[in-house]
Amino acid sequence: MFELSMTRLHEVMVVLYALSVLLYFMDYLQKNQKANRYAFWLLGIVWVLQTIFLFLYMTRTGRFPVLTLFEGIYFYAWVLVTLSLAINRLMRVDFTVFFVNIIGFIFMAIHTFAPVQAPNEAAAEQLMSELLLIHITMAILSYAAFSLSVVFSILYLLQYRMLKQKKWSQKLQRISDLTKLEKGSFILNMIGFPMLMLSLILGVQWAIITLPSMIWYDAKIFGSFLMLGIYGVFLFLKVSKGMAGKSLALLNLAAFLFLIINFLLGSRWSSFHFWYS
Structure with a gap:
């Protein structure tokens, strides 16, 4: 049940992340401050959800989650989101923020839909269908x-x-x-x-x-x-x-x-x- 709930949480994060990337792209092309603001808050929600998952995972395993490729990909995606938020707030380099988020989205999607995340074969097939x-x-x-x-x-x-x-x-x-x-x-x-x-x-x-x-x-x-x-x-x-x-x-x-x-x-x-x- 825990694994299934976490999978659903990651799917929500991927959708929110995609919306954030879309809004950052609009801001990059048009210098739309409203789109930038909404993108920042969506990315902030993604970061909060990622951090909650990271904390729950550390609590459950009793260690820092970087010992496997699966864990490393997630931690890398979390670091990219953290850096993206910091760059957006401190440096205001829109071009960098957009492409950092593209990379972050790729690794977030890899982690979310990786077969290793599914507890059994049926769940893995459902994940691929989704x-x-x-x-x-x-x-x-x-x-x-x-x-x-x-x-x-x-x-x-x-x-x-x-x-x-x-x-x-x-x-x-x-x-x-x-x-x-x-x-x-x-x-x-x-x-x-x-x-x-x-x-x-x-x-x-x-x-x-x-x-x-x-x-x-x-x-x-x-x-x-x-x-x-x-x-x-x-x-x-x-x-x-x-x-x-x-x-x-x-x-x-x-x-x-x-x-x-x-x-x-x-x-x-x-x-x-x-x-x-």
Whole structure:
């Protein structure tokens, strides 16, 4: 019962950690202090839960938990969260905080869904099913964000075309202005990108544990990471290079078309993504 309760506690921590990473990513791109504040408090909750577990584990075993790889991974994840909180509060180096949390999330997920944590084979299988469920759910949510984003881009292109042709119709008045459409598209991609990235991290961990003989150049895996790279380029061009307007909207449209191709064809060509076929 203790092991099962601790497993559920870790699953809650992974979800809260993922939300914190998402908010830190939004703050990193937009200097959003509100997102930074919420991310900090979510990470603080994760740290409190981690510390409680660490204390309970030490009380139960009667020693400091660093003697096994399983224990070391957890302690390492706890140290990273502690450092991340300290950096966020004392140094305010947002770039560092975001990437420290990415590393911390990876090791937290490894610890949470490691088979050694399950007391028996049935529990291990359930744990793997839950890991797969979280992976797929986060991927679908990221796809939803990208889908809404491309709708904004399509509306942007329609509005741009009507303005260029000076068609002052009722349709023009019903579509939002270009600035809001571009901002909406960017914000949705900013949400979808870290969600997809975290989903792929969990998916890779599931594959390593469940499919040791898996082919790493599988069409779905390659396509998913390539898609992550394309959306990463979109955000980079928008934030660092200042790309805007029609070119950015067309890039977003191309990225979404690749998403559709990867979702439909990549799954059919994949050696193990059979649930999408």
